[in-house]
Amino acid sequence: MRTVRKYLGVYEHFVMTCFAEAMTYRAHFVLLISMNFLFTLTSIGAVGFIFDHVDHVGPWDRSTFLFFVSFMLVVDHFHMSFFAESFWQFSDDLKRGMVDFILLRPIGGPFIIFFRHIRPGAILSSILSVIFLIHYGMEIGLSPVKWLILPFLVGLSLTLLVSLEILISMSMFWIVESFGINFLRMQFQQLSRWPNFVYQFWIQKIFIFFFPVLLVGSAPVRFLVDFGDWELLSYFVIALPMTWLFIHLFWKLGLRYYESASS
Amino acid sequence: MSMIAFMAYKVNFFLIIIGPALVFFFIKYNLWSAIYSLKEGIQIQGYDFSEMINYQVWVLIVSLLSQGFFSSQLAEDIRLGRISSYLIYPFQFWQFHLASFLGFQTIQMAVAGFTILILFGSDLVQVPTWEILTSGLVMSFVVGLIWFSFQFLIGLSAFWLEETWVLRVILITVTQFLSGSILPLEFFPLWAKDLLSMTPFPYMTHVPVKIFMGAYEGSLPILVGILLLWLGIISLVCGLMWRSGLKRYSAAGM
Numbered sequence A: 001m002r003t004v005r006k007y008l009g010v011y012e013h014f015v016m017t018c019f020a021e022a023m024t025y026r027a028h029f030v031l032l033i034s035m036n037f038l039f040t041l042t043s044i045g046a047v048g049f050i051f052d053h054v055d056h057v058g059p060w061d062r063s064t065f066l067f068f069v070s071f072m073l074v075v076d077h078f079h080m081s082f083f084a085e086s087f088w089q090f091s092d093d094l095k096r097g098m099v100d101f102i103l104l105r106p107i108g109g110p111f112i113i114f115f116r117h118i119r120p121g122a123i124l125s126s127i128l129s130v131i132f133l134i135h136y137g138m139e140i141g142l143s144p145v146k147w148l149i150l151p152f153l154v155g156l157s158l159t160l161l162v163s164l165e166i167l168i169s170m171s172m173f174w175i176v177e178s179f180g181i182n183f184l185r186m187q188f189q190q191l192s193r194w195p196n197f198v199y200q201f202w203i204q205k206i207f208i209f210f211f212p213v214l215l216v217g218s219a220p221v222r223f224l225v226d227f228g229d230w231e232l233l234s235y236f237v238i239a240l241p242m243t244w245l246f247i248h249l250f251w252k253l254g255l256r257y258y259e260s261a262s263s
Numbered sequence B: 001m002s003m004i005a006f007m008a009y010k011v012n013f014f015l016i017i018i019g020p021a022l023v024f025f026f027i028k029y030n031l032w033s034a035i036y037s038l039k040e041g042i043q044i045q046g047y048d049f050s051e052m053i054n055y056q057v058w059v060l061i062v063s064l065l066s067q068g069f070f071s072s073q074l075a076e077d078i079r080l081g082r083i084s085s086y087l088i089y090p091f092q093f094w095q096f097h098l099a100s101f102l103g104f105q106t107i108q109m110a111v112a113g114f115t116i117l118i119l120f121g122s123d124l125v126q127v128p129t130w131e132i133l134t135s136g137l138v139m140s141f142v143v144g145l146i147w148f149s150f151q152f153l154i155g156l157s158a159f160w161l162e163e164t165w166v167l168r169v170i171l172i173t174v175t176q177f178l179s180g181s182i183l184p185l186e187f188f189p190l191w192a193k194d195l196l197s198m199t200p201f202p203y204m205t206h207v208p209v210k211i212f213m214g215a216y217e218g219s220l221p222i223l224v225g226i227l228l229l230w231l232g233i234i235s236l237v238c239g240l241m242w243r244s245g246l247k248r249y250s251a252a253g254m
Helices: A002-022 A026-051 A062-082 A083-096 A097-106 A109-115 A121-139 A144-173 A179-192 A200-210 A215-225 A231-257 B002-007 B011-037 B049-066 B070-079 B082-087 B093-121 B131-160 B165-178 B191-194 B206-214 B220-246
Strands: none
Touching: A002 A026, A002 A109, A002 A121, A002 B002, A026 A062, A026 A121, A026 B165, A062 A083, A062 A121, A062 A215, A083 A109, A083 A144, A083 A179, A097 A109, A109 A144, A109 A231, A121 A144, A144 A179, A144 A215, A144 A231, A144 B011, A144 B206, A179 B011, A200 A231, A215 A231, B002 B191, B011 B220, B049 B191, B049 B206, B070 B082, B070 B131, B070 B206, B082 B093, B093 B131, B093 B191, B093 B220, B131 B165, B131 B206
């Protein structure tokens, strides 16, 4: 309990520092909100235009598909708000040998690396995607129980997405110019933005069982749409601790490989 | 020199420039396959499955040829005060970055050429005539110049902004959607198509793709004229921003 309180205290300082920084660069703050609004509108618009010409994609109709898109937008926006910036900083810190200073601190290194940077502008702009999620949730007639578990499933999706991205980021320890790894990370995020049934058989198998990025959105949304469709969610429950185990292993290996000015 | 710099970190170059375009194509291929698999022989807005995939293949080629360049280096030069040296060089700042862009384009031509050769070997794309291929390549180069001008404009905003990456992401997001990269403009409502025809966006992807497909019905000289007009307008704004930005610029020793 003491450890949790300590970490929460540190996180509070991270949040306050990032808010103070965001208020200093107001133009950037406003642009960030505009960027997220545009991203939300173009994502919804693209799928909306497709459904102007077709009734179904796979087993889903317009409302269900747009509910999935909104769900992923909410996950993406929370990811963008609380984690995305830290991944970019990590590649920069590794390049400049700044990880030494992080490792010296009396708190978990991964916590400082992956939870340190927050984008307050992105938090504000997630409101639009939440509105879309509620709207399409109402259109598909989610029951009260489903509404209750929806926030929990959003949190679970975010956890798996961030965990997979942390795992990808571990490869930065072995790559000289690690900036590109962030683009690889974003490409996996792109894949997760579409439901699993869109992909062909073997692609689905690879991205469900080998690198389970398709479970991020498809597992919880399919379960929400139909409680009987829980197969993917059961894989999800296995994939999450497995990912954490691999992160733990690669973090240890990575630190052994890591070289900086002082090592 | 620019070509050597771009190729110094080959994995990075692949992950940053080529990877996203390939993944984007891969997702769209799967998505359209899923859509068209519902009814055999279905046509949506004049596209059957093979035409849609043909369209998406040329989107990949056009994006490789014309929309890969980033202005991050340019913005960093301004923000860190490194442009002071350019002010005394015997060439101008924009000339240096244009040369860098041309070096980049040379690599992209090779990458796109290699991709075209692979795709010609598959049945994903209909092989165009030499005339159509040349027209498409010329048009993609002009579109690349417009893309460079947009990127240069965003880079120049570093005179006023701490971070410019947000503007670049906005440009990419809006261009992908409005230029017909995600779905052909025939899928857009009529009012949106009318509005878009007054912007440079359709010329960024949809029009060059239609040229490669041999389905462009307009006049090519007029099209080049329109593109050069847009290029002139954006270049003019760049010039104004550069002069205005220099008045605000300060660096060590200035």
